[in-house]
Amino acid sequence: MESQNNNNNNQEKFRDPNLDKRTVISPDGQQIEVDPLQDYFEQARPQVHKPASKVIEKFLNWARAESLWVLGFGTGCGSIEIPPLTTPRFDAYRFGVAMRPTPRQSSVFIISGYLSVKTLKRAIRSYEQMQNPKYVIGLGSCTINGGMYWDSYNTINRLDYYMPVDNYVAGCMPRPEAILAAFESLKKRIKEGRADGANKYAEHFDWYKANQKKVIKDWNMPDYNW
Amino acid sequence: MQTSNLINWQPDRSKFPDQLADGSFKVDLSSGKYVKIWHGPNHPGVTGNMSLELTLCGDEVMDAKTHVGYLHRGFEKLFERRKFIQCFPTVIRMCVAEPDYNEYNYAAAIEELSGIKIPEAAKWLRMLALEMSRLQTLLRIVPGQGGTTGLGIGVQWGVYLRDLILDRFEELTGGRIYHMYMLPGGVRGLLPDGFRKRMEENLKEIDDFVQRIDRVQYQNAVFKKRTKGIAVIPPEWVDQYGITGPNARAAGFNRDVRKDYPYLNYDQLDFEVNTDNFSDIYNRSRLRWRDLQQTVDLIRQIMDKIPDKGDFKAKTPNVLHWKIEKGETYIRSESSRGEYGYYVVSDGSEYPRRINLRGPSYIHAVSLLERLLKGANIADIGAIMVSLQSCPPEIER
C-alpha cells in the first residue's frame, strides 16, 4: 500500500504537462481529445508468439542465427569495442553480424556494460521496439552483478531483472574476440531453438514491468511501447 | 548580377525567425512552424550516449538543449567509499575513449599531495602511454570526422590502426581499453621485449595512413564543401566558454598544457604547438590531423629516451591503508580534447574527500555545443559533435 502511494507521488512529482490529455480543435471545428501517451505509443501487451512448425522453424532459426542484426546503441563503456568489431581487424560482418541504426530492424541488443537509470528507460523502449524474435547480449561484469558500479546510486546491478538476457560475456570490457565468441554462442542457442527471450518477456511481462518501474521513478510512458 | 545570384542560389530567409545577438532564435512553438524532436541517445549520429532536444525549422536547428546523464555512474560519490588505491581502477572509467589521462592526473595528484617522486623510467613510460592514448584517439577521431559526413572508408583504416596501438597497449600494460597502468607512485611495467620494433612498424603504417587520409579526406571536394565554414568558433568565445585544446588552437590560441605547464618530461621533447586561424569544422579536423603527425613524432622521440631498465615504481606506503595528508590540488594535462584536470581534495584519511574531473567536453559538449547548434543544419549535427570531440562520459561521470 505504501509503495503504491509512493509510486503515485512519484508520478505526480515527475508529471510532464506535455503528456497530459488535452482537447484540440480540428480545422473543421471538431473538438478532439488527444491523449499523447496513447497517440505516441501503442499500449497492447506483448504477446507470446508460437514458433512455426518444426522443419520450417529450424530453417528460420538457421537464417536468423546467421543473420544477426545488432542495434547500435552504445549504452556503456563496451560501445568502445563495437567499432573494432565492424572494422577490418575483427570484421564481424563475415560472421553474419551487421550493425543497424534502429531497434525496429535489429534482432540483437548488445547491452554494452552498465546501464544508468536514465539509459535503462531508453534501453527498455528500444528493447520493446525490437521485433520478436530478439536476443540480448550482456557485456561485461556490469550486466551480471553490477561490476565496478555495484554500489552506485544510478546504475542497475542485474540486467536480467529488466529484460531477458541470452548471453553474458565476462570482461571489463570484453575484448572483440570475446564478443565474437558471444555471437557464436548466441548462434548456437538460436539454432537449438532456445533463444526465446521475446516470448519470455511477454510471459513474465508483469514481473519485468514491476522491476522496471521500481527503478525508473518517473515512469511517464505507457507500459509497453510497441 | 542577377545571373550570378541565380547560380549561387541564396535561400530566401525572410520566413525564418530573427536571430538574436547571442545566436538564439525567437521561436514561437505554438505557431506550428516548428518541430521539436529528440536526437539521441540511441542514434548513430550522436557521439557517445547523449541526446539533444532540437527545435527545428525545416532542416535548420532553432534551439538545442543538450541532455546528458545517460552515462552517469556517480563516480565522484563512489570515491567517497573507495580508498586511494581503489580509486585507481575506478577513475579510468571516467572517459572510455581516452582513459589514460585519468590515470595520469589522478596519480600525479596523489603523488603531489603525498610528496612522492616517481622514477625517471616511470616518467617516460607515462609519457609513452599518454601519447599512445592520444594517438589511438586521434586515429578514431580524424577519420571519424569523415565518417560523420558519410566518408566511412577512413574510419575503417583508422580503427584498424587504432587496434594495432591497442595491441601495443595490451603488451605494455596488460589491458586493451582500460590500461590501469599509471599507478600512484609509478607505472606497472617496463617495455616488453620487441616492443620498440613492433611499435615502429605500426608507426610506419600510421605515417602512410596520415598521407592517405590527407588525400582521401582533406583533399576531398565534397568533404570541404561539407565542413568549411560550418560551426565556426570565433576567437572571443574561447575565454568566454573556457574552450581548450584543438578547438581553441584552431581559433589561433597557442595553448597547450604540455608547453605551458610542462609535466613529466615534456620539456625535454622537441615540438611546436599546432595552431590555425579559423576554427571551423575543417580546420579543427585538419588540426587534429596535424596533431596526429606530431604525436607519431613525439612517440618516436619518447621511444628513443625510454630506459630499458630501472625502477619504475617508487616506494609507497602500504596501499591497503594509504593515508594522504590533508590538502588539495589541481592537476592538469593536455588530452587530445583539451585541458584535462583533476581537482583532488584529501582530508587526511584513507579515503579521498573529493575528486572532481574537469573534462574538456564538459564545456565543449554542453554550453558550446548548444550555442554552435543554433542555426546549424540538422545534417551537420554529427559533424559538429565530432569536431568538438565531445565525450559524454566525462561530462556526467
Next chain:
Amino acid sequence: MSIIAKLLWVLLGLFIILNWGLLMGALIRKIVARVGKRVGIRWYQPWLSLPMLYSTRSSISHGVMYYLGPVFRLSGGVGIFLFMPLIVGSPYFDNFSFAGDVVVILYFQFFGMLGMALGAGEGGHPYSTIGISRGLAQFTTVEVPLTLAVISLAIQYDTLSIKEIAAAQQGGITNWTLFTNPLATAAALLSMLGIFRHAPFNLVQAPNEIPIGPPTEYHGTYLGVLRTNGAILHVIEAVLFMNLFFGGAGNWIELIIKTFFIYFFTVFIGVVFPRFRIEQSVVWFLKVPLVLGILAILFMAI
C-alpha cells in the same frame, strides 16, 4: 506466344534478376570491404537475411498506408522490370516493353518514391517527414536531368522505345550512345548517382545525418519487401542505363557484366566521397547534370 508462356518467361527473368541483384549487392559490398581492408560479408549473406526479415514474428503497423508503402515501392521496382527489355533481340526476355516504355519507366521510378512518402508519412514520426521531404526534393532534381537525357535520346533515335534504342546501338562499341551522344550520357550517369543513392547523394538514407526516417522505420517483412525490391531495382535500373547508353545486352552474360559495371560506377564514386547536404545536392543536380542535359538536347536538336 501465349500470355501464360509470356508470364512464365517474365517470372523467370524476374527470378534471375532478383538473384543477380542479391549476388551483385553482396559482391559490391565485398569489393567495398576490400577498400576498407576488410573481408566483408559472405557472398550468400543476402539470401540469409531475407528469410530472417520475412520471418519476424511480430511487426509494428501504423495503418494501411504504412503497410502499402513497401508494396508501392516493390510495385515500382517490378513495374520498371515489367516494361524493361532485358536481352536485345530475345523474344523471351523483352518482357512487356512497348513503343513508349521509356516514359512509363520514368514514371514508375517516381511511383515507388511516392509510395514510400505516403507510408512513411503514416508512420507519424517527425523525422519521417523530414526524411521523405528530403528524398522527394532530391529525387525530383535527379529525375530532371535524366528526363532531359532521355529526351535527347528520343530526338537522336527518334523513338521512345527502349527496345529500339538498344537495338539501334548494336553492331560495335562505337554505336553506343556513350559515344554517339556523350552529353546525354554524362547527364544521365550523373543523375544515376542520385538514383542509386550512393554518396555523395545518399543523405536521404543516411542514418548518421537524418535520424529515424523511412529507411529506419520499416522493419521485418516490410524491410524484406524493400530489400527484395532493392535487389531488383538496382539491376533493373542498371539495365535501363545499359539499354539506353551502353548498347544493351545480347545475352545474359553481357547483361550481368554490364549491369555490374554500371552499378559499380556509382559505388566507385560513392566510396570515396562524403555526402552532400540535401540542399547542396539539389543545387548540384540543378547545376551540372541539368546543364549537361539541356546541352544534350540542344546538341541533338540542332
Next chain:
Amino acid sequence: MNTTIEETLTSLESRFELKDIKQQRGDLVFVTVKKEQLISLLTHMRDNENFTHFVMLSVVDWIEDGVFQLSYILNNPEKHVDIVFRCMIERENASMESAHHLWKQVATYQRELYEMYGIDFPGSPRVHESFILEGWDDIPPMRREFDTKKYSEDTYFPRPGRESKDPKEHMKNKLYPDADK
C-alpha cells in the same frame, strides 16, 4: 611563489579580504574569500588581472563543519598561473550568488551543483532543470549524508549468494571457537 601570483595577491589584498593563503605549487595558490565578495572578486580577476580562463567550479562537502566549500579555479593563460578561490557557504539551505554572467559555462556547473548538492544559484539559467539525473526522488546524491551503497542495495536487486568470511573470524570459529573476549 610565482611573481605573478604574488603581485596579484598583493593587489587583491587591498580590496578584498583574503584568508588561508596556501601555496600548493609554484603556479597554484588556494585562497579563501568571503562569500559576499566572491562575485566582485571574480569579476575583478577576469577584467583587471587577466585571469580570463575559468577552469572549473567545484564543491567539497565538509559535513562535519556544516559547510560547503565552493572552489572557483581561475587561470591566467598568459602567465600560466592558477588561483583557486575557496568560499565557504552554509550547508543548510545552501545558496550562492550566480556567476553565470561572467563565463558561459558556469551555468552548467551551477546546474550540476544544484542537482548534485542542492546548492541554489538564484538567477542562473535553467538551474532547476534536471541535468544528469532523471526522476531522482531522494536527497541530492553527492551530499555526504546520502549513502549510495544502501540506496543501490535497496533499489537495484543485488545478486544474492555472495558471502565472504573474514579470515580472522573464520579461524576463530575453526580453531578456538570457545574463546570469547
Next chain:
Amino acid sequence: MIKLKDILSPFTAWNNVFKAPVTIKDPLNREAAPRYRGFHFNDIEKCIGCGACSMICENEAIDMVEVATVETTDGDSGLRPRVDYGRCCWCALCVDVCSTESLTMTNEFKWVSEDPEDFRYIPGIDEKPWDNRTEGWKKPAPNYEFNQLERVNMEMLGPEERSDSFVEIVQGYSKEQAEKEADRCIDCGLCVATCPAHMGIPEYIKTVRNENLEEGLRIMYETNPLPEICGRICTHKCETVCAMGHRGEPLSIRWLKRYIADQNPAEEYQRILHSNDIDTNDKKVAIIGSGASGLSTAYYLRVLGYQVKIFEEFEAAGGMMRYGIPSYRLPYDQIDKDVNYILSLGVEIQYNTKVGKDITLEELHEEYDAVFSGTGMHAGRSTKIPGSDHKHNYMAAGLLNKITKGEEIHVAKEIIVIGGGNVAMDITRSLARLQNQKYGEINILTTSLESEDIMPADREEVVEAREEGATIDPGWGPQEIIIEDDEIKGLRVQRCTRVFDEEGRFNPKFDEKDEKIFKGDMVVEAIGQGADFSYLKGELKDQLAFNQRGRLEVNEYFQSSIPWLFFGGDIIQGPDVIHGIANGHKAARGIDKYLQANT
C-alpha cells in the same frame, strides 16, 4: 572554386582493392599478450587465505570462502578467494597485493555463458580451461611491491655497549618507526589464531597507524594484562605466521605492542582503561604465585569484581619474568609498571609467603572461594651426567634468580652452558656480562643437543649472544663433566645425530666416534625446568588427577579435579609467558563460571 585535384585525389583510396585484407583469420583462437590481465588462477598450495585480495578489491568481487580441500591451520585461514566476474574489473590489484604471490592472472579472456550465476568461481579449485596457462599478468618485477617486505629496523645497543651491562638492549620504536612498521600490516588477522592469548593484533596495530594509542592499550588489555612484559619477551609465535613473512620479514608485532604500552604512561592507565571504580563483590579468590598466569588471573578476576589476593614466595611480584629473565631483556621497572597497575585495581599481594610452608592450601580453601595456582617451574632439571653433582655445576634457574636478587654468584673464567633454549641464552648472556664486568673478557661456550636449525631458542637471541662474544656450538650431547683435582676442567660431548625419534618422543642418539671436549671450569645446565608440587599434600594430592606424563589434568578452564582449585601457567603449558597469560585469562573465566554457578 573547386579544384580538380580535390575531386580526383580521393580515388586513391581504391588502391586498397588490390591489397590483401588485414582481418584476423581466426579471431576466436587469438591469444592475448603475455602480460594480459585475463582470468584468475590461484595456486592453492601457496595461498594462505590472508584475504588481502579481498580487501583491496574496490568492487567487493572477491569473497573468502571455505574450501573442502584446504584445512584451517596455523598460518592458513583455510579460506580461498572466490572471484565474482559480475563485479571484477580486471585491474589486477589483487594479484599485485597478494602476500604469497599465489594469485595470478592468465591471459585467457573468453568466457560466454547463458547463466549469470556461472561467473563466480574459486580460482585453482574449480577447474577451468585456463588453469595451465603460463602467460598472463604476474607481479611485473621484484621491486614492484605493494607491501613493504623489510622490517623497520629496531634501534639496539651495539654489542660493545651491551656486553658488560644489564641495561635494556632494545631501544623501542620512535613514533615514525612504529607507524611505518604498523603500516606494513595488511590486517589479515592470521596471527590472532596463533597467538595463545588470541590478542587483537591487527586492531592494536591499526591504532598505531591511526595514532590512537589509548585505544590500542584498551585492545591489548582485553586479552593481555601484561603488555609491557609481553612487548619485550613474548615468544611472538604470531610473527611466525605473519603473511608478510612469506616473502619478506614478518611484522615486528612484539615491538609494536611494546611501543603502545611504552607510550601510555602508567599514571594514565586507569583513565584509559576505564578502571577507576570497579564494583567489588563478596567473592574471594586466592592466587598462588605472581607470575604471568597468576597476574593474568588476578587481573581478569578483579575486573569482574572479585576480591583477589596473591600469595608470592619472593619479595617481589613477577615470578619467572622477574627471577628468570635477565633485566637487559626485561627491565624490572617495566615489570613493576604492569604489576603495579594490576595491584592498583585492588588486587592484594602477600609477599614472602610460600604456600605449603607458610600457609597451606587447605587454609586457603577455607578462607577463599576458589584458588588458582600458577606456581611455575622453578626447579632446574639436571642432565644427570657423571660429574653433574659438582659444586660448580649450576642450574640456570637458580643462577638467574640470584642475579635478579643481586646476590653474588660464582663466575668462572671459562664457562660452559648446556642447553639450547631461551633460558640457556639468558644465562649465557647474563654470565657473559658478569664475566666481562669481572675479567674484562668473555669466555663462555653454549652447547645444546639440538643442531642450530632446530634450536628452540629465538633466532635473534642466538645472534645477539654471538655478537656479545659468546660461543654457541650446538648439536652436541654432553656425556661427562671432566673433573680433575676437584675442579671442573671441561665437558666431554658427542655429536648428536638425532634428538627425537620417529614418533616424536625425546630420544637422543649420539655418534660415539665424533667426540670432543669443551674446556671450562664451570658448567651451567639450562636444559629445562620442572614444577615444584611440594605444596600439594595428603588428601588433596590424592584427589588430583595426573595424566600419564605426570602432568596435572585440568579441564579447558584449567579447573582441576578439585572444583575450587585451578592450575595454570608453566606447570600446565610449559614455560612461556604468553601461554601463562592466556591460561590466566581462561582460568579467570573458569573461576567466574564456577563461582557464579555456586551462588
